[in-house]
Amino acid sequence: MEKLIIATRGSQLAMWQAEYVKSELQKRFPDMAIEFNVITATGDKILDKPLALIGGKGLFTKEIEEVMLSGGAHLAVHSLKDVPTELPEGLKLAAITERDDIRDCFLSHKYRNLDDLPEGAVVGTTSLRRQMQLKSLRPDLVIKNLRGNVNTRLRKLAEGQYDAIILAYVGMKRLGLLESVPYHEPIDDDVMIPPSGQASLGIEIIDDPEVAKIAETLNDPDSALAAKIERDFVARLEGSCQVPIAVNAKVGEREVLGRAMVGLPDGSEILREEMALPKEEAESLGIKMADVMIENGAKELLERAEAMAFKEERCERL
Incomplete structure (x- = not known):
């Protein structure tokens, strides 16, 4: 591939992330030209309301995905925690970079x-x-x-x-x-459990075999396993843009430890779950944790959490 176009938001942190991915790709593909397509996302424009009220974290990816689908970029660099669990048809999450400090x-x-x-x-x-x-x-x-x-x-x-x-x-x-x-x-992450995907970058691509081969060189297997567990947990709970969910998977040499928490925004009611599985069986850990929490009333609790969160305003799904 002669030229790769990377879509990114224009914030200082987003540009740091995009530059990091560019530098890593240039090490692997020194003859490939790499350019940026910088996009201002809706989430960067509306700053007078809580994010949960204006559509949630998907506001940081929606416009970028539209540009990719229209042919304006081959690949996008996201903070993985901002990437919804469901992606538009024609796009896929091809790689998860090595996780940094999750706290x-x-x-x-x-x-x-x-x-x-x-x-x-x-x-x-x-x-x-x-x-x-x-x-x-x-x-x-x-x-x-x-x-x-x-x-x-x-x-x-x-x-x-x-x-x-x-x-x-x-x-x-x-x-x-x-x-x-x-x-x-x-x-300490035992005191405050992070969100799904924190401290990893998600590499989203158009559904193209050549682009996939390039993106997959950035993938870190342990970070990808942790991301799958965390994203499966969130998807299973079908959390809306107005619910508090914390989930983290720690991948060790032989075992993966999952920890999760859901509750009311005021902290008055919280459900917690912790579960460990051998690494070779851990892909199902997110689903298993979610199912236990659902049995313990997690979905009902999250319905109440959504009703409580910003109850004087409604959640705008953009």
Whole structure:
């Protein structure tokens, strides 16, 4: 293939990810020209509402997928956590890059960590998953919506609009921004379970054998196994854009450990599940965990969670 076009969002983090994939592909295919098609997604334009209200994470992939299907790109680089479990016909998820640090990160100009926050402190996050776990840990905290790109969020924190904010640790690390905040601390993933796909890149491609062969050189088998387990779990629960779901699969040499949590946004009711399987049997782990949680009432709980989340506004499915 003489030229490959990569579709990407234009945010600083998205461009870092696209440049990383480009550099990795150039190592493998030094004679192939690689260009970017930079797209502004709806999720980057609407910044005055919680993401769950305007269609969920699919807003970061929808326009990119339309460009790919119209012939404007061969391949797209996504944060895997933003990729819906169902893809449009004609596109497929061809590779999962090696997973980086999965943890969320506590950031503050005044307080060292979650335990140091005073009663009634204001914490910024748009994630219902983070809100659920924060309120479970600290019911006294005030959770305030936080939108915008990483630099916008950090500016709002520096201006004192929040006592602390929670972002993905890997994004802060990749952009070299950790030292810009006086107090920054990763939150142990036993304390706050991450979302499906956190810290991996998802390589989405048009359904073309030549493009598939190129993309598959980026695939990390263990990260792909973890992604399948986590995405199967979410798909089985049929979670909407307004439900808090946390799920993580840790792939070891011989065993895979899955952990999951669903509940109400205010943290007042939570279901947890933990399950381990031998690595050779682990592809079914996400389905098995979901089925146990469904038996324990997870779908009914998520229906209530959807009714509770942003109950004064409706979820716009774009």
